[in-house]
Amino acid sequence: MNILVTGGAGYIGSHTCVELLNNGHEVIVVDNLSNSKIEALDRVTKITGKEIKFYQIDLLDKVSLHKVFAQNEIDAVIHFAGLKAVGESVTLPLRYYQNNITGTLNLCEVMEHNGVYKMVFSSSATVYGLQETVPLTEDMPLQAINPYGRTKLMIEEILEDLNLSNKNWSIALLRYFNPVGAHHSGLIGEDPSGIPNNLVPYITQVAVGQLPKLNVYGGDYPTPDGTGVRDYIHVVDLAVGHIKALERIMMVNGVAAYNLGTGTGYSVLEVISTFERVIGKKIPYSVIERRPGDIAISYANPHKAKVELDWTSTKGLVQMCEDSWQWQVENPTGYERKDELNV
Numbered sequence: 001m002n003i004l005v006t007g008g009a010g011y012i013g014s015h016t017c018v019e020l021l022n023n024g025h026e027v028i029v030v031d032n033l034s035n036s037k038i039e040a041l042d043r044v045t046k047i048t049g050k051e052i053k054f055y056q057i058d059l060l061d062k063v064s065l066h067k068v069f070a071q072n073e074i075d076a077v078i079h080f081a082g083l084k085a086v087g088e089s090v091t092l093p094l095r096y097y098q099n100n101i102t103g104t105l106n107l108c109e110v111m112e113h114n115g116v117y118k119m120v121f122s123s124s125a126t127v128y129g130l131q132e133t134v135p136l137t138e139d140m141p142l143q144a145i146n147p148y149g150r151t152k153l154m155i156e157e158i159l160e161d162l163n164l165s166n167k168n169w170s171i172a173l174l175r176y177f178n179p180v181g182a183h184h185s186g187l188i189g190e191d192p193s194g195i196p197n198n199l200v201p202y203i204t205q206v207a208v209g210q211l212p213k214l215n216v217y218g219g220d221y222p223t224p225d226g227t228g229v230r231d232y233i234h235v236v237d238l239a240v241g242h243i244k245a246l247e248r249i250m251m252v253n254g255v256a257a258y259n260l261g262t263g264t265g266y267s268v269l270e271v272i273s274t275f276e277r278v279i280g281k282k283i284p285y286s287v288i289e290r291r292p293g294d295i296a297i298s299y300a301n302p303h304k305a306k307v308e309l310d311w312t313s314t315k316g317l318v319q320m321c322e323d324s325w326q327w328q329v330e331n332p333t334g335y336e337r338k339d340e341l342n343v
């Protein structure tokens, strides 16, 4: 099939492009490169030996988006493009609503105009907000606790409305838990700009000496060791989940949400100690106050994805740490090319 991947140059998008190409699909990427480098797609070609058709286009530019659909016979869309930094969304809410919501509205309008009704959407476990119980299941009431989360929740609702208006739509809402790790080739991985917000990229940068030490946000949560518990999921497992969701939406119409997580939660201290074992050295850290907006425990019940998508995670925490580490060591400055560094 011909699959349009919005945000395909990004972290999860690039890993999904590899799986799509390896499964015999043609891939067309639309990305404005606001949080990614074109080099990622060159590396995807290096891994798979297959070319990707790339358009540097912003989803806010509907005219250019129409041209992409006019020039390509698109069977389905995997929609990753969006801004994702929670803290930034609190200070720049209009930018987040404009980019994520308007970008998605434009995409849906252009899809509908061209008779393309199949979409896999990148949602997030953030739509569960603050829950009393874990594991989290898809039918729990949803709640947004910051503008970023609200864009995900609103988009889920917009996509539900689209399906009510026209039964041709077939949409999978994939609620990712905490994606970490990198492709085992060491060629593609997460390339955060500036100081990372998320735990694993922060740890890898401390481990290579780019940052002096890790701050552990909160040691007084109601968890076994007092630190926050999350469901870390290997990005390649996550990418495979998109292939399974694609297969499902080609067969069954409607909108359905799926948790993509492992079903196991690890504390911050467990992640640190696993990482230390993998790399054979200590990670300096201090436990400080809680980060505002953080929840104590989040992990998935991934049963629905197993039953309906035939998807289950296969890679454990050790492999997540090994692959994140390999990516960091082999690409200490991310995708910045060596020749650019010498300029």
Ligand code: NAD
Pocket: 006, 007, 008, 009, 010, 011, 012, 013, 030, 031, 032, 033, 034, 035, 036, 057, 058, 059, 060, 079, 080, 081, 082, 083, 084, 099, 103, 122, 123, 124, 125, 176, 177, 178, 179
């Ligand atoms: P990423 O920033 O690496 O990738 C997003 C890509 O979208 C980037 O390449 C960026 O340049 C592009 N983009 C953003 N706005 C665009 C626009 N208006 N037009 C065209 N391209 C645009 O992020 P990621 O980690 O790969 O996340 C992919 C998706 O998954 C996002 O929607 C994110 O909200 C969601 N998600 C991510 C996580 C995570 O922890 N990484 C967790 C849950 C959900």
Ligand code: UD1
Pocket: 086, 087, 124, 125, 126, 177, 178, 179, 197, 198, 199, 200, 202, 214, 215, 216, 217, 218, 227, 228, 229, 230, 268, 291, 292, 293, 294
């Ligand atoms: C964050 C986002 C969430 C998003 C998810 C995946 C917030 C509040 N939430 O989730 O919306 O879907 O990323 O991208 O930003 N930690 C430290 N020190 C650090 C960094 C993190 O102790 O330097 C702790 C956190 O308190 C948390 C755990 O590590 O307990 C994981 O944090 P992180 O990787 O940022 O992910 P989430 O907060 O789960």
